[in-house]
Amino acid sequence: MQIIKDKKIIDDTWSYIAEDAEPKGGDISVSLARWKKDKQQLLKSSGKLGVRIRPADSVEEIAADLEHIQLVELDFPSFADGRLFSHAWLLRSRYNYQGEIRATGHYMPDQVYYLSRVGVNAFNPEKAEHLPLVLSHLNDFTVNYQSSVN
Amino acid sequence: MYQYNEVDQTLVNERVAQFRRQTEQFLKGEMSDDQFRALRLRNGLYIQTHAPMLRIAGPYGLLNSKQFRKLAHIARTYDKNYCHFTTRQNIQFNWPKLEEVPDILAELASVQMHAIQTSGSCMRNTTSDHLAGVCIDEIEDPRPYCEIIRQWTTLHPEFDYLPRKFKIAVSGALHDRAATQFHDIGLHLVKNDAGEVGFKVFVGGGLGRTPIIGQVIRPFLEKKHLLSYLEAILRIYNLHGRRDNMYKARIKILVKESGLEQFTEAVEKEWLMIRAGRELSADRIAAMIAQFSPPAYEKHAAQDTSFAERQLQDKAFATWVKYNTAEHRVPGYRAVFLSLKAPGSPPGDMSDTQLDAVADLADQYSFGEIRITHRQNLIFADVKQADLFPLWQKLDTLKLATPNIGTVTDMICCPGLDFCSLANAGSIGVAREINEALDDIDYIHDIGDLKINMSGCMNGCAHQSVGHIGILGVDKKGAEWYQLTLGGSSENEAAIGERLGPAVAKDQVTKAITTILDVYIKQRLDDESFLEMVNRVGITPFKEQVYADY
Numbered sequence: 001m002q003i004i005k006d007k008k009i010i011d012d013t014w015s016y017i018a019e020d021a022e023p024k025g026g027d028i029s030v031s032l033a034r035w036k037k038d039k040q041q042l043l044k045s046s047g048k049l050g051v052r053i054r055p056a057d058s059v060e061e062i063a064a065d066l067e068h069i070q071l072v073e074l075d076f077p078s079f080a081d082g083r084l085f086s087h088a089w090l091l092r093s094r095y096n097y098q099g100e101i102r103a104t105g106h107y108m109p110d111q112v113y114y115l116s117r118v119g120v121n122a123f124n125p126e127k128a129e130h131l132p133l134v135l136s137h138l139n140d141f142t143v144n145y146q147s148s149v150n
Numbered sequence: 151m152y153q154y155n156e157v158d159q160t161l162v163n164e165r166v167a168q169f170r171r172q173t174e175q176f177l178k179g180e181m182s183d184d185q186f187r188a189l190r191l192r193n194g195l196y197i198q199t200h201a202p203m204l205r206i207a208g209p210y211g212l213l214n215s216k217q218f219r220k221l222a223h224i225a226r227t228y229d230k231n232y233c234h235f236t237t238r239q240n241i242q243f244n245w246p247k248l249e250e251v252p253d254i255l256a257e258l259a260s261v262q263m264h265a266i267q268t269s270g271s272c273m274r275n276t277t278s279d280h281l282a283g284v285c286i287d288e289i290e291d292p293r294p295y296c297e298i299i300r301q302w303t304t305l306h307p308e309f310d311y312l313p314r315k316f317k318i319a320v321s322g323a324l325h326d327r328a329a330t331q332f333h334d335i336g337l338h339l340v341k342n343d344a345g346e347v348g349f350k351v352f353v354g355g356g357l358g359r360t361p362i363i364g365q366v367i368r369p370f371l372e373k374k375h376l377l378s379y380l381e382a383i384l385r386i387y388n389l390h391g392r393r394d395n396m397y398k399a400r401i402k403i404l405v406k407e408s409g410l411e412q413f414t415e416a417v418e419k420e421w422l423m424i425r426a427g428r429e430l431s432a433d434r435i436a437a438m439i440a441q442f443s444p445p446a447y448e449k450h451a452a453q454d455t456s457f458a459e460r461q462l463q464d465k466a467f468a469t470w471v472k473y474n475t476a477e478h479r480v481p482g483y484r485a486v487f488l489s490l491k492a493p494g495s496p497p498g499d500m501s502d503t504q505l506d507a508v509a510d511l512a513d514q515y516s517f518g519e520i521r522i523t524h525r526q527n528l529i530f531a532d533v534k535q536a537d538l539f540p541l542w543q544k545l546d547t548l549k550l551a552t553p554n555i556g557t558v559t560d561m562i563c564c565p566g567l568d569f570c571s572l573a574n575a576g577s578i579g580v581a582r583e584i585n586e587a588l589d590d591i592d593y594i595h596d597i598g599d600l601k602i603n604m605s606g607c608m609n610g611c612a613h614q615s616v617g618h619i620g621i622l623g624v625d626k627k628g629a630e631w632y633q634l635t636l637g638g639s640s641e642n643e644a645a646i647g648e649r650l651g652p653a654v655a656k657d658q659v660t661k662a663i664t665t666i667l668d669v670y671i672k673q674r675l676d677d678e679s680f681l682e683m684v685n686r687v688g689i690t691p692f693k694e695q696v697y698a699d700y
């Protein structure tokens with residue numbers, strides 16, 4: 001599978017481990033609930049670790065763990081749920097998170113410019129054929145009125 | 151007024167290009183209805199009963215003559231030769247074609263206008279006092295802060311997908327003419343004990359289904375912290391506002407459900423973490439104030455004697471001056487209201503020829519500027535008193551001089567069943583009927599200050615819940631009925647109207663209104679206004695008469 005990271009189309013190395021599935025090797029991400037439950041065990045695994053955040057989650061709950069986390073996935077149940085925009089902002093601006101923040105799930109290519117401004121640097125589009133579209137929409141505007149993460 | 155710089159212009163141009171591309175994708179079937187809906191709403195485009203409706207931003211109600219000519223051109227070229235001015239100081243076109251909307255937006259961009267965020271669950275056009283900068287009770291001109299807020303809210307990356315729409319209003323005068331206590335955030339410029347001017351911040355007000363009066367979240371906010379405080383409120387709302395039920399998604403419900411104290415605590419905590427480094431610099435504020443510097447008033451305007459003479463000679467002129475002009479802080483000048491409530495024409499509508507003519511008159515008499523009021527009228531803010539007589543004559547021929555500002559026929563009225571798919575009942579027709587029943591201008595003047603607001607459904611677009619008399623269309627087994635309320639107000643003593651009794655049938659509304667007015671005329675004390683009387687006696691005397699035959 002391919003995604004966009006830092007404005008380039010790349011092959012994705014991560015796999016998401018469902019709630020009841022056994023962790024496997026390589027780079028894996030898990031839900032926040034699972035992270036809280038299995039953190040100690042996960043920290044022993046060899047690959048990199050990620051956490052998938054849903055809108056109702058609080059990113060404060062992983063704030064103390066961010067040094068162990070290389071990927072935060074923002075999982076959109078619907079493009080209209082704007083909470084994830086604030087989660088991204090909080091991760092970057094309040095908790096100084098430097099790793100990858102990736103948008104996934106049901107968001108629109110037309111939202112990626114805003115997402116990039118609040119600190120999202122990777123995009124897994126709903127439809128694979130939208131990769132070029134997402135890439136071009138990252139440049140929808142050349143000017144901004146307000147400061148944000150970017 | 152504010153003039154776009156290169157950044158402003160680039161931003162609106164890029165927005166037009168973006169929307170053109172989105173519309174093309176939609177028309178080619180490459181985008182779902184749902185997605186396009188969210189995107190078009192953020193460009194002011196609704197799909198209505200008959201056709202799309204396009205809402206254009208009137209930034210805090212301030213426009214110039216060039217922009218008016220553009221509106222006239224759009225009305226002629228893309229619509230049915232008219233437009234509508236709204237209670238949020240915006241402009242609406244009722245008949246654009248979807249595929250032409252990108253062209254309309256490009257036309258608007260060429261005169262420094264746009265339709266960005268005029269609908270959808272995002273931060274909307276910031277509104278303000280229509281007499282800003284010229285009224286006699288001003289602490290400070292709110293417009294520079296409105297423009298600062300306009301820029302901050304426009305395409306804000308974090309807060310464009312809020313639980314629900316979000317409206318900010320700013321007032322700089324003692325008398326609140328901007329209904330700030332009925333906005334998601336209301337800002338009052340106030341002076342503190344040390345003599346510094348800052349903002350009193352209200353939160354959680356709103357109209358619609360659940361009208362709520364805003365509460366004070368911060369009695370005094372230093373100006374430099376304006377944007378960080380707004381950001382703190384918006385972040386708390388974005389993260390914690392309800393998204394499970396759209397009728398409970400406004401910030402007013404969050405404030406109510408968490409309690410003002412807890413909500414305030416959350417906002418202040420957030421604010422303390424972000425405010426450092428986010429201050430508005432004194433230079434930035436000063437530069438913005440300079441954008442709104444007063445026009446070149448004539449020094450000796452007050453020496454003119456013709457104005458007093460004309461009023462003595464011509465009673466109709468004197469009456470118009472009394473009702474349709476307001477005192478100005480500069481001697482020899484007055485602010486002039488153009489009434490969009492002529493008998494027989496839909497409240498707030500204007501034709502392309504009127505728009506063009508008004509643009510010319512603005513150039514001739516009021517430094518080329520025109521303002522939109524909350525009650526759907528227009529204002530020339532800076533007219534020399536010697537010019538009032540010729541201006542009045544010209545406005546009269548344009549049917550824009552009905553001397554009814556602030557009176558019972560200066561109704562606010564939503565489009566209702568005629569244009570709106572959500573309506574339960576018609577409103578324009580009822581307004582016309584009431585207007586026809588009140589055809590005696592002396593009687594109207596005798597009644598004096600009385601605000602009737604009428605909406606065709608619970609959404610309350612015409613602010614019926616804060617009308618001195620409110621009329622709300624309800625559906626009763628498929629028939630149009632009307633719920634009346636008395637005693638609402640959106641001004642300093644904000645109040646939500648009280649229900650008079652059961653809804654009345656359509657053919658009884660006008661009679662109910664004239665009965666209410668008769669009760670007032672008979673029972674008022676000397677100088678008592680309608681609202682004062684309702685506050686003194688309550689609704690019972692009115693109720694007894696209106697329902698006497700039931």
Ligand code: HEM
Binds near residue numbers: 203564610
């Ligand atoms: C023609 C079609 C229109 C439709 C479908 C429409 C729809 C709506 C809806 C659904 C709401 C409720 C939002 C809520 O409760 O959060 C609303 C509120 C509102 N509308 Fe309209 N509207 C229309 C026209 C207008 C017009 C012409 C005006 C101005 C005269 C207007 C001014 C407002 C205002 C000021 C509110 C906000 C009340 C508040 O603060 O909650 N609308 N509208």
Ligand code: SF4
Binds near residue numbers: 567570571572
């Ligand atoms: S109040 Fe109701 S009927 Fe009137 S415009 Fe608003 S949504 Fe439509």
